[in-house]
Amino acid sequence: MKTDDLSRSVQDAYKQIAKSYLKKVRSGSLDHRFIEKFLTLFVPGQKLLDIGAGTGEMSAEMVAHHQLDVCAIDFSKDMVRLAKKEHPGLRVRRMDLRKLLFPSKTFDGVFAMYSLIHIPEGDVPDALLGINRVLKPRGYVYLALQEPRHRMQKDGFYPVVYNRKINMFINLITEKEMTAYLRKAGFKIIEVSRRAPHVETEYPFTKLFIVAQKKR
Numbered sequence: 001m002k003t004d005d006l007s008r009s010v011q012d013a014y015k016q017i018a019k020s021y022l023k024k025v026r027s028g029s030l031d032h033r034f035i036e037k038f039l040t041l042f043v044p045g046q047k048l049l050d051i052g053a054g055t056g057e058m059s060a061e062m063v064a065h066h067q068l069d070v071c072a073i074d075f076s077k078d079m080v081r082l083a084k085k086e087h088p089g090l091r092v093r094r095m096d097l098r099k100l101l102f103p104s105k106t107f108d109g110v111f112a113m114y115s116l117i118h119i120p121e122g123d124v125p126d127a128l129l130g131i132n133r134v135l136k137p138r139g140y141v142y143l144a145l146q147e148p149r150h151r152m153q154k155d156g157f158y159p160v161v162y163n164r165k166i167n168m169f170i171n172l173i174t175e176k177e178m179t180a181y182l183r184k185a186g187f188k189i190i191e192v193s194r195r196a197p198h199v200e201t202e203y204p205f206t207k208l209f210i211v212a213q214k215k216r
């Protein structure tokens with residue numbers, strides 16, 4: 001499938017599940033300890049870019065509880081609309097994470113929670129270069145990713161757990177692959193963590209979390 005068709009299929013899928021996605025994130029996340037640890041790297045007022053912010057729940061939390069200056073982006077019209085409706089004070093823009101329209105060295109941090117999982121692996125190196133460009137020197141990036149649990153699990157279309165009629169493109173990437181891409185894009189690896197999936201409510205892949213820092 002061509003990249004444009006794949007992007008359209010991801011946007012179409014989020015159009016259909018936007019409201020149920022909001023309900024799911026509001027029912028709680030199992031990732032809080034990883035996110036909270038990442039957020040200790042920042043002080044109030046620092047600038048954070050949330051890429052693939054979805055309905056903006058995490059962005060809103062980072063503003064309210066950590067007093068960060070957050071900008072949220074997402075390429076789905078429907079997710080952006082919902083984020084604006086649910087969080088009227090939040091700065092939200094429609095943008096593809098592969099074409100970041102910000103000046104270089106704008107942000108102290110970039111937060112990418114389960115968004116790079118929807119682009120083909122071939123687009124990952126350039127996406128990371130773009131993230132590196134918009135970060136200030138020594139800025140941090142947080143990635144939440146889906147890692148295959150065994151060799152049979154490959155990139156492809158998987159049914160959405162809470163709406164099995166919809167298939168979603170998921171890029172499955174290993175720690176080895178992603179850390180190599182990050183190093184090549186000018187990052188130093190700070191921390192790698194993972195947790196098992198909650199199979200009733202999540203895709204059946206290992207959740208992989210990587211914190212990396214832009215080199216000088």
Ligand SMILES: C[S@@+](CC[C@H](N)C(=O)[O-])C[C@H]1O[C@@H](n2cnc3c(N)ncnc32)[C@H](O)[C@@H]1O
Pocket residue numbers: 010011014025051052053054055057058073074075076079095096097098112113114115118119
């Ligand atoms: C699994 S949701 C995560 C939402 C949010 N980060 C969270 O964890 O609650 C993935 C989001 O990434 C967005 N996304 C996927 N590909 C994108 C791209 N190329 N550029 C910007 N956003 C993208 C989707 O529209 C969707 O809102």
